[in-house]
Amino acid sequence: MYDESSPRDPKTQSVEIEFRPVGDIVKDVKQALETSFSRVYVSGEISNFKRHASGHCYFVLKDDDAQLRAVIWRSTANKLQVLPRDGLQVEIRGRVTVYPSRGELQLSVDNLRPAGEGAAQRALQELKQKLQREGLFSRAHKKTLPRFPERIGVITSGSGAALQDILRVVGRRFPVATVYVMSVRVQGVGAPESIAEAIGLFGDVGTTEPHRCDVLIVGRGGGSVEDLWAFNEEIVARAIFDCPIPIVSAVGHESDISISDFVADVRAATPSHAAEIIVPDRYDVAAALIDARRSLDRSINMQIQESRQRIDYLLTSYYFKRTLDQVLQLQTRARDLEKRLSDAARRLIVERGILVTGLYRRLFGQRTEERIELLKASTADLLRRLHRAFGIQSSQNRTKIESLQKQLLLVDPERPLRTGWALVTKDDSVVTTIENIEPGEMVRVRFVDGEAEATIDSKTAALDDSDPET
Template identity: 35%
Template sequence: MNELLDDTDSGSNAPEFSVSELSGVLKRMIEGEFSHVRVRGELGRVSRPASGHIYLDLKDNNAVLASVIWKGTANRLPMRPEEGMEVVATGRLTTFPGQSRYQLVVESMAPAGVGALMAMLEKRKKALAAEGLFDAARKRPLPYLPRVIGVITSPSGAVIRDILHRLRDRFPSRVVIWPVVVQGEACAGQVAAAIQGFNALPQGGAVPRPDVLIVARGGGSVEDLWGFNEEIVVRAAAESSIPLISAVGHETDTTLIDLAADMRAPTPTAAAEMAVPVRADLLATLAGLDQRRQGAAARLLSQRSQRLRDLARALPSPEGLLADRRQRLDYAGANLPRALVHLTQKKHLALGAGRAGRFGPALLREGILQRARRLDRAENRLNALREAQRARRIDRFAQLAPRLRPELLARQTRQLHGQLDGATSRAGAAYARSLAALARNLGALDRTLNTLSYQSTLARGYAVVRSQGQVVTRAAALQGAAPIEVEFADGRIAAQTGGTAPAPKPLKTPPGKQGSLF
C-alpha cells in the first residue's frame, strides 16, 4: 500500500486515493476473496439485450445481488433463466467501477431443487398453452399404414432396439433414424433440429420423407428429461407437418413435448405399436372381409337368379306371342298370288288404255327428226367455221407471202393442208360417231316401244275389245246387242253381243298357275 501514499499535508497523516485507484484496490480485494462462490436465490429482474448477454438480479428477503451471464456462457446453460425461478448460481464476485457496485459473473446455473424445476415447468406450460400449442384442434390423426417411420432418439440405447423389434413383430416397415443426445445441455437443440430436418425432407428425395415421427427416450429424473421441456422442442413439435408421437420417459413421466405432440405413448414400445397395425390382424381381417364378400356375392347372385326365374314365369310363352302373327302371315301368303295376278292384269289394261299411246311411232319419229335437224345445223356450222378458218389462213398467208421464200411458203402450205385434212377427217369421224349414237338410241327406243306396246301383250294370249272405236274394259259397258271388234295378235274380227251382259265373275287362277304373273 506504500506505493499509493502521496505526500501528506502538514498536520494530517491520512493517504489520498484517486477514484480509479480506490476502485482497482476494491476490485482486486473482492475478486481475490470471492473468486469462486455459489449463491442460492430467486431470480428477479432478467434482461436480455441484443448483445446476447443476460443481466439479472439474485435476491432473497433482505438483499439483491446484481449478476451478469456473458453470451458464451448463456448459450451453454441447460435452462432458460426466468423471473421468479429459484436457482443456485456459481461464479466469481467482481466489481463494476463504472457504477461503483459489485456483481456476480455467473459461470453456471441450475434450479434449486425439484420444486423449483416443477414451478418453472408449470409456468412455461401455462404460457405455451395460452398460445394454443396444446390445443386438441391442432393435433392430426396418425396414418393408418405408414410406409416410412422417422425415429428421433439415441442410436446406442435400448429404446431404438425396442422400437425396431416391435415394428418387426407387428408390421415390418422402413425406419429412418435421426441420432440425437437425449440428455444434457445439447439435447433440446438436437431434438428440435431433428424434427425440423425431417419436415424439410422433400418427397421422392434420396432420403425418404417419413409419414410419421417418433421422439423416444427411456425413463429418468426430472433433470434428465428436462431437454424435452424446453420451449424450442415444444415449438418444433407443434409446428411439425408430419404427425408426431411422443414417447419420452415412462408412463408416469410427463413432459411438455407430450402435450404438443399429435399422440403421446406411455413407452417407446407403445409408440411403435401406435405407429403400425398388426400385420397378422390385417391379413385375418382381409380374409374375413373376402369371405363376407364372396358370401354376399353368392347370395346376391342366387336372389337375382330366383327373381329372374319368377319374372320369366310371369311372361307369356313365345308360341303364344307369335301365334296370331303367324296366322296373319299364312293368310297373307295364301292371298298373295291372286292379288299379284289381279294387280298385273289391272296394270296391263291401264297401260294399253292410256299410257302406251304416248310412246307411239310418231313420238319416236319426231325425236329422231329433231336430233337429225340438230345434227344438220351442227354440220353446217362446222362447215362454215372450217371455211372461215381456211379463208383467214389464206389471207394470213397472202400477207406473209412477200416476206417468205417460195420453198418455205410451199412447206407451210403443205403443213396447213395436212392440218386441214386432219381436221376434216376428225369432223367426219365425229359426225359418223354421232350418227351411230343416234342409231343406237333409236334402236333402244324401238325396243322399249315394242316392250311397252300392247301388241306384245296380245302375243301372250290376250285380246282387246272395242265398241264404236273405244276400248271396252268392263262387261257392264256392253248394253244389249251391240257390234264389237276383237283384236288379236294376228288381226281383228267383228263380233256381235247378244242380250244383257251377265254379271262379271271373279277371276279364277287356272290350276298350276299359282304364284305366276301371267
C-alpha cells in the first residue's frame, strides 16, 4: 500500500494506491487508441521497407515533421495492387495501435495507394537521368577487370563486416594478391566526400609506382536506404567515373541498387561477391596451367612425329633417289664429253700433221728455206694452242666432276654407316632417342653392308655435363 495522506492536513484521509503492471497500462492505451483511431487516413513517404519471410511487411511512414512505424499483415499485403517501396509517397487507410512487446505506436495498414514519388526519390531519379545523359552509365566507358590482379584496393569502413568478408574471400581464393585498405565513412555527414577522396587518392598513384592497385572495391554492407545514401551522391559517382583504375561497386545486398552501381565498371551483389568476381580461384588456375602444359606437350610431340615421318618419306622417296641418279648421269656425261674432246683433239692434230707434212714436202721439194721455217713456226703455234685449249677444258671438266662427287657424298644416306655408325629402327620408324625404346623390345640395326635384329636388354641415359652452348 502507498499512503498519500499529508501529515500537515488533518482533514486528508489515507488513500490506498494500487500499482498496475506495465502490460495492463499498455493494453488500456492500445484499447483506447484502437477505439479513438479505429480508422485513420494518413499520407507520407515510405522508408526502410522490408518484407519478412512470413509475408508481413514493415516500414516507416514519414514526413518532414514526424515518423510512424507501420505494418502490413500478410493477408492485406497479398491483396495490394502496388507493392510498397522506399521513397514512394503513399496514402494509407488504417488504424493506430500499440505493439505491446515494445510499447511502440504502430499504424496497421488496411489499404494503400501511391500518391507520387517522395522528394528524395525524385531527386535521385533526376540525378540518375542527368548522369545518364552525360554518358556516365555508358558501357563504352567500362574498363575491363584484370584477370590476375596482384594489388587490390578496398574502400569501405575499417570496422565493418564487409571488409572482413572481402579479406576472407581473397585469402581463400587467391592468397598471392595484396590488399590495400583505405577506411572511410560510409554513412552520415561527410561520407560522400570521404569516399570520393579515397577513390581519388588511389587513382592518383602513378602507373609505375609499386603500390599502384590493379582494381578497386568500393562499397559497404547492408543497411537502410538512408544508410546507403552516400553511394547515391553525385560526388561519388563522378569520382568513380574519373578513376583510371577499374572499380567494382559492392553496396549493400543484391536488392540494393545505387547510382554507384550504374557508374562502376562492374556491379557486385555483395562485398563477398565482389571479391569472388575480382580474383580467380587458385585451384582453377592450377588446373588451367596443367591443361596448358599437356596441350603444349601434345603439340610438340605431334610436330616431332610429323617431322620424323617427313624425313623418312624423303629418304625413301623417288625424288631423293632421282637426285642421286642425276648426279651419276652428269658424272657419266662429263666423262663422255672429256673423251670426245680428247678424241677430237687427237684427230685435229693428225689432220694438221698430215697437212703440214704435205706442205713440207711441197716446200722441201722447192728448197725454199724461208717457207719451211714459217710453216714450222705456224705448226708449233697451232700445237701449243691445241694443247692449251685441251688442258683448260680438261681442268674445267675435272673440277666439275669433283664438285659433283662432293655433293653426292654429302647427300649419301650411307655415309655415316661407312664411318662406323648404325641406323636403329623400330616398327619401321627411326629411333632418335633412348626414350623411344624399352628393355625387351626388338629393334633392327642397319650397317653399311647389311642389317641385323637386336633385343634391348637395358638402357642408360647419357650424362651431359658439358655446356649446352658448346
